[in-house]
Amino acid sequence: MNNKALKWLVAAPVAVALAFSLAACGSSTATSSSTATTDALAGSDQQSLDKYTTKDVxxxxxxDKSKLGLIVPGTITVGTLSDAPPNIFIDKDGKFTGFDNELLRAVAAKLDLKVEFKSTDFSALLAQVQNKQFDVGSSSISTTDKRRQNVGFTNGYDFGYMAVVTKTDATVKSFKDLSKDTRIGVIQGTVQDDYVTNTLKLEAVRFPDYNTAYANLKNGQIDAWVAPSQQASGQIKEGDNTHIAESIINTQNFTAYAVNSGNHPLIDAINSGLDAVVADGTWGKLAKEWYPTRETPTTWSPGSKAVKLP
Known part of the structure; x- marks a missing residue:
């Protein structure tokens, strides 16, 4: 990570957790790695320079909307999560919302298309998109080289922070404090899973969703949770005795919408709609609404290389 990007680090509550299951305590199910580290997302290439953003759209x-290969003509069927605010979640009225999903609604409107959201687990999402169970995956998905071998991606619409979340009185104060003696929780199949397993070379307990991981942090089943900062911030509530101990930025593997790798017309269409909402100020308005205290790094911008933030 370069020093220029580091100046944008945001302090927010995050927990890194190695989860284990204790049925007597009523903890949620988690999958623990074996004594040998597993290849969760080999080749995530988190430091590579962006070589995928299109020059224009x-x-x-x-x-041509007749060529988009949609499951339901005129409607983008979207797989998303229900428990990861402020990016992807279901609100009190039962509506799928959050920055990622509201942005996708705005993109679809530019294309005169409807959007239908359906809930799934992150660990299954990319395979479901590639198998055409969903037209699009919306879940703050980091666009790693490994994932690009299995699914297609649009241009980037957001950048990522990775955080370590702990109890406020925990001995873990930052990423450097994570060790083989730390019980570290992650969401299965995420970049954070890869980071703990393959970069830090530590064992992790893998959870299927954000609610379960955070619950295990609060009840002491894990010591820390390594998570996307925005989603960690959305989980933490006043009085939980938890916080984001440290947060680091990653603009190299931006987040994007997942699309079947062979459906280039749909990828092109979403890229066009994304540039349109960047150019007219919608992206900036939504970013301010969902991330009121966050600043965009000077090293990154959404959409193609041709569009500029107003």
Whole structure:
């Protein structure tokens, strides 16, 4: 990580957790790694320079909606999560919302398409998109080289922070405090899973969703949780005795919408809609609404290389 990017680090509550199951205590199910570290996401290439963002996009009026290969014509069927605010979650009225999903609604509107969201687990999402159970995956997905071998991605619409979340009185104060003696929790199949397993070379207990991981942190089943900072912030509530101990930025593997790797017309269409909402200020408005205290790094911008933030 370069020093220029480091100046944008945000302090927010995050927990790193190695989860283990204790049925007598009523803890949620987690999958623990074996004594040998597993290859959770080999080749995530978290430090590589971006070589995928397109130079420009197809003009909106040149998009042929009959060629998009949608499961339901006229509607983008989206797989997403229900428990990861402020990015992807279901609100009190039962509506799928959050920055990622509201942005996708705005992109679809530019294309005159409807959007239907369906809930799934992150560990299954990319395979479901590639198998055409969903047209699009919306879940703050980091675009690693390994994942690109199995699914397609749009241009980036967000950048990522990775955080370590702990109890406020924990001995773990930062990433450097994580060790083989730390019980570290992660969400299965995420970049954080890869980071703990393959970069730090530590064992992790893998959870299927954010609610379960955070619950195990609060009840002491794990010592820390390594998570995306935004989602960690969305889990932490006043009085939980938890906080983000440290947060680091990653703009190299931006987050993007997942699309079947063979469906280039749909990828092109979403890229066109994304550039349109960046150019008209919608992206900036939504970013301010969902991330009121966050600043965009000078080293990164959403959409293609041709569009500029107003």
């Amino acid at each position: 197809t003009p909106l009026d040149k998009i």
